[in-house]
Amino acid sequence: MSESAAPPPLEALSAELATLRPRMDAVSLAIHARPELKFAEFHARELLTGWLAQAGFAVRAPAGGVETAFVAVHEGTSPGPRVAVLAEYDALPGIGHGCGHNLIAAGGAAAAIAVVRALPEHPGTVAVIGTPGEEMGGAGKIRLAEAGVFDGVDAAVMFHPGDRSLTARPGLAAAHLRAAFTGVSAHASVSPWEGRSALAGAQLFLHALDAMRQFVPPTVRLHGIVSAGGQAPNVVPADAAVDLYVRDRTAASVEALVERVRAAAEGAALATGTRARVGETGPMYAERRNNLVLAERFGEAVRALGVDIAPGDPDGPAGSSDIGNLSHLLPVIHPYIQIADTGTPGHSVALREAAATPFAHERTQVAAAGLARVVADLLTRPEFLAAARAEFRGASRPVPCRS
Ligand SMILES: [Zn+2]
Ligand SMILES: [Zn+2]
Known part of the structure; x- marks a missing residue:
């Protein structure tokens, strides 16, 4: 030097x-x-x-x-x-x-x-x-x-x-997810029973996350927004989505939580007659x-x-x-x-x-x-x-x- x-x-x-x-x-x-x-x-x-x-x-x-x-x-x-x-x-x-x-x-x-x-x-x-x-x-x-x-x-x-x-x-480590729900569109008043609301799937999914909250470590953060929820009140929404982050102290913990989030989305879909697909919107951020x-x-x-x-x-x-x-x-x-x-x-x-x-x-x-x-x-x-x-x-x- x-x-x-x-x-x-x-x-x-x-x-x-x-x-x-x-x-x-x-x-x-x-x-x-x-x-x-x-x-x-x-x-x-x-x-x-x-x-x-x-x-x-x-x-x-x-x-x-x-x-x-x-x-x-x-x-x-x-x-x-x-x-x-x-x-x-x-x-x-x-x-x-x-x-x-x-x-x-x-x-x-x-x-x-x-x-x-x-x-x-x-x-x-x-x-x-x-x-x-x-x-x-x-x-x-x-x-x-x-x-x-x-x-x-x-x-x-x-x-x-x-x-x-x-x-x-x-x-924190953070997974960036989108839970996309697919239902069936229909007239919301004439024949709603022909439809299946993707928004209902998204709502139930969010409730499931809230129900989960007590049973995750206190360091976990689960938070999201409804990024799609239908386009008109008189159309049963066929598409809805929740964008969410799942965070905790380690990537390993986040990966385990993501599996529980997937199960919650599938449960919400089953209950509402819709389909759910949980995917990443970007790579996981590491701790x-x-x-x-x-x-x-x-x-x-x-x-x-x-x-x-x-x-x-x-x-x-x-x-x-x-x-x-x-x-x-x-x-x-x-x-x-x-x-x-x-x-x-x-x-x-x-x-x-x-x-x-x-x-x-x-x-x-x-x-x-x-x-x-x-x-x-x-x-x-x-x-x-x-x-x-x-x-x-x-x-x-x-x-x-x-x-
Ligand atoms: Zn910044
Ligand atoms: Zn920032």
């Missing part, structure tokens, strides 16, 4: 981020103002790749066969680790950026640019990987991993905005393995910049993300930075509004400094990467595959 590759002090990374701040805010707010759903994030991709190209990154887009994905790399002057910062930029239907992915994207790009500015002679490779389609079971990261985009990547880092700051929050060596380094940097950050409760409430699947392939972190009052729900209008405030962008700058700290250390301190790898190997379990 060259002598010029000593890890830069946090102050140097922070100073670079301060100069990047106007562009970071502009990119973030432009993404926020034009929310794009999974795999339609063309505007966000253009904003991010344009900025990264100007900053000297070689941009490849699309990537991994996903139209709105990208890979932007900055090659160093000597061999070394390949470290990726992940950028999510998809929004939610009806809510827009209620998950704050505009901040993840702009902050992630800023973090990577800050590293290569503070460390122009860095060894290895700094990559920003644009991972679209995280929401709605899109599984963008899983698709990219299957396409080989993460091959040779030694570690991947990102942060997520929220209502509290946590270095390592659990993430998250946070790399604590990397997460704690992020936490140290964030604390040094004046933001309180807690370690995170392994039994605390949790969502799910496709980074769970990545976390079984390589060391990753997915810490949270508070951008809204404690108690502000995720996926809400309130969080969407918070994700556009100056405060959220101040916090994103701090989170970007934390990511830059971890990336710079991974590039320049072999013992740090070795410790992260040792933790990863020590906790290794079979990789949950898509079914």
